[in-house]
Amino acid sequence: MQELDSVIVRFAGDSGDGMQLAGTQFSNTSAIMGNDISTFPDFPAEIRAPRGTEAGVSGFQVHIGAKEIHTPGDAPYILVAMNPAAFKVNLKDLEQGGILIANTDEFTDKNLEKLDMTGTVLDSPMVEPYKVVRAAITSQTVEALKELDLDNKSKERCKNFYALGLIYYMLHREIDPTLKWIREKFAGKDTLIQANETALKAGFNFGDTIEESVSRFKIPAAKIQPGTYKQINGNTATAWGFIQAAQTSGRELFLGSYPITPASDILHELSKRKDFNVKTFQAEDEIAGICTSIGAAFSGALAITSTSGPGMALKGEAMGLAMMYELPLVIINVQRGGPSTGLPTKTEQSDLMQAFYGRNGESPVAIVAASRPADCFHMAYEASRLALEHMTPVILLTDGYIANGAEPWRLPDLDKDYSTINTTVVKDGDYNDKEFLAYERNAETYARPWALPGTPGLEHRLGGLEKKSGTGNISYDPANHEAMCFERRDKILKMQNSIPELELEGEDSGDVLVVSWGGTYGAVTQAVSKLQKEGKKISLAHLRYINPFPKNFESTLKNFKKILVPELNLGQLVNIMNAEFRCDAHGINKVQGLPFKISELVEAFNKELN
Template identity: 50%
Template sequence: MVAMNPASLKSNLKWAKKGGIIIVDIDTFTDDTIQKAGYTNNPLEDDSLSSYILVKAPMTTMTVEAVKDIFTDKKSAERSRNMFALGMIFYIFSKDLTHTDAYLEKKFKKKPDVVAANKAVVRAGYNFCENTDVLQAEKAKVEQAEMPKGKYRNITGNIATAWGLLAAAEKANLPLFLGSYPITPATDILIELAKHKSLGARVFQAEDEIAGICSAIGASFAGAMACTSTSGPGLSLKSEAIGLAVMTELPLVIVDVQRGGPSTGLPTKTEQSDLYQALFGRNGEAPCIVIAASSSANSFYYAFEAARLSLEHMTPTILLTDGYLGNGSQLFRIPKMSELPTINPPFATPNDPTYLPYKRNPETLVREWAIPGMEGLRHRIGGLEKLDGKGSVSTDNANHQLMVNNRAEKVQKVADRLPDQKVLGDEDADLLVVGWGGTEGALKLAVEELREEGKKALKGFEKKIEDEKCAGKCKNINFITLIKQGKPADVISETAEEEGADQIIIGKSGKHGLEKLLLGSTAERVVRKAKVSVSVVP
């Protein structure tokens, strides 16, 4: 950990592991700054950091000295102070400085003084460690990772999502259309796709969320691979139109880059709080495919998969990412198009005398996609309930139940196409840790730490709701998995009673968990309704 001042040390010390290295700029530890940070004594002198390897470096002084021939004023000179710390880090990990030199020359090619100053300071930090031997015992060499050959780029989750949609459109041989309204933190998807008109991407910045998704539905009816991007509040506004896409059974990808809520909530903070909205947030029974990316880089593959599932199953698909994934960056190997599967939308055959708008494939329950202009296939669609097969308006009770069942079963069949669960840990684990979305990294680290402590744990990361292979590996646990229509609390409580479950384990809502259950929350309703034991965890 590098602490540039007492306040930085105070706020970040909780993240440092015992025995770890803490580097501080002693020039900033004055009586005034120490007091402002909330310390009563100088933490560098009172043995409170004795559990760590403490390195005290005069970063500010040595930075100013290193650039005295480049910058004469102190303020300009001190701007490169972070590069001194970087030089020390490079020494610890035995890293060459040539790559940093090349980066600085490219980044600041029009500012030679800035290039020279940063080069000088990073070497000053490196030389400080080398000349004083202060970190010689801690010096380590990290070998180059073995990685598959290919072209690599540092990529954010939002850009990866945009590229995944572009790749899917190409593999489906369809034009890409994005109808969207700018919203934090999803706007970069719209911006990125707008750069790729040469690849067939068409981007429409609408006046509001509803116009954005409705334009995408129109593009889907016209034969495009249609998408819309948003965040939590926008997903709420789009809910009626998502129901229209469910009713018309048109392919549509809805990307929800989640943020803190409710309402406008926390636009710049990440949260995985839109799951129930994605699953159940529409009037009537309007099932959608819902999948979630788990890293910035694999947002590419999840976006591709969302498009593939939507196009091949003729139904809206919601892709959940979040602000952490969307704005975070990660090394990404750009796949060759030949490595990606072909996408095969169920197009109708022109002049097919047996064509009906809602005639279904008996195995998948997917209807055919008739594009305007296909000879002999003129038809109408809309938001009113359809007569099975013919697609005309119907208010018949039995037909409505049949169509509700068909739409739900069609989505449920999609689970058969998804890959098996990937698990990490002990085959005979006593503890199963299950998660989804951007929590994968934290859960993986937690399982690894538990195993280091001698505890047996198994991590399963949910890619599909009904996969119980990893759960079956845990001792004395039988898991009940289900995909049902209805409110979550009712579904959980009733299924537990029907299946004879011994216990229900459910998590609290909220970013950090709550000391008390919110009245009306799913967890609270399960506790109130369930007839078996309920454990509520943060």
């Protein structure tokens, strides 16, 4: 039996075939067995596209390792193709010499014809570079369940567990965690428990019976930093980061939101957390989502609103209002493929310019971005801290890739690392000997006092009209307007004092500095580290705080001959950097709705190094 230090598996089938579930079970089991993991669900926007079509193919890729894993991996080594459409869409990605598991029941002439393929495709030169495992997954599943009192359709539906069982055999997975999950999930429905358990075991045993023709691999537990780990995806981590910020700051959490892919899971997760006094408000539209949050912020909540690109466009005016009110608010944009409705279930980083400039007037807001699924917890907390301590809207950018992707998260020490957030809440007694001014600024942060309705003596009015410096009363005075524009700009700049400086990965000078931001971190760090091992003078600056930039960012740029900025857009951060620093940075861009592959980044960096 071969031992591997990592392996990439992709489950692919119809969107109704349960591939997301199989992938999730496989990754959870691997995490429990001590592997480091990274996952990448890739599914169509349609809930159930027509069966057997390429449009309906749903995939779930999992990268597990005995070493640190940073991405779901470039090319799968094992591909499970539940039908010919999944085969057709995914085969090109399979690593040379990799293993194809084909559900032969679905490779009928009729199904193949629909896809312009012929009956002999599994014997054709197309599959020559791979080891093919033929498995009659559907019929074997039904056969294994023949004693059960279930209709045929329900029996067939268990085939994902059969496929999972086969993978468990090949990769030496323990089946107990999944058996336990099945029992909990279908509690009270004994027939379904029995059916899914039987299918899982049947798949596992099938591997055992064809032992001769199927390779088995072992992926030992990863040598990772001591601690307690929990598998988490980005949207859940985001939700939890906000709850922690609310607990720490003593403010109640309020989410105003309108359902949108791929952000809705934040709404779902927070709606479950009523024991933390979390209020979720499913609004009538995106605008009401942010507006209810601004209202809740006025009432004293840690208020947040979650959305994706199109929703950001709708929230623009209200963001400007929150900026004028100088109330704390976090706006989460789980970026997806744009423009317009774009590619709802795919990933992209093309909303950075929108975050910077997508409002009328001079309207600066803070912007931060999470770098990987577990980092969403930290950055949601940080976004909240900055909003509360500086009394400003903060945009938190994540993306579909890290929002839906999962990885083991080394659980933090909350008391040590997530325990202090100060607010500017004021009480009536604070103004016994001085006048309350709604826009009196803290000298260090420029934050204004937060006086909550219900507090006697601090009655005041906020509005979107320009306000007089200090009092906040309406003012149309030209010089005051300009002064206020500067005050609001400087307020964001002053945040540099409360965000960490940028830490480079690699030497602090050299030939190439790669500057990346947000969800591309995994692939970029792997690519840079590979080239560093080859002796190349390349370093990485990965940004999580984007507006303002860390204090030392500009000076860092000067120590490198070339600056490369890989982004999943047509060049947004790179343009902002060039405008702001005149640093002649070059973009490396991809807009396919897919994350970067490590190999394509290595190639692109190499081109510039030589």
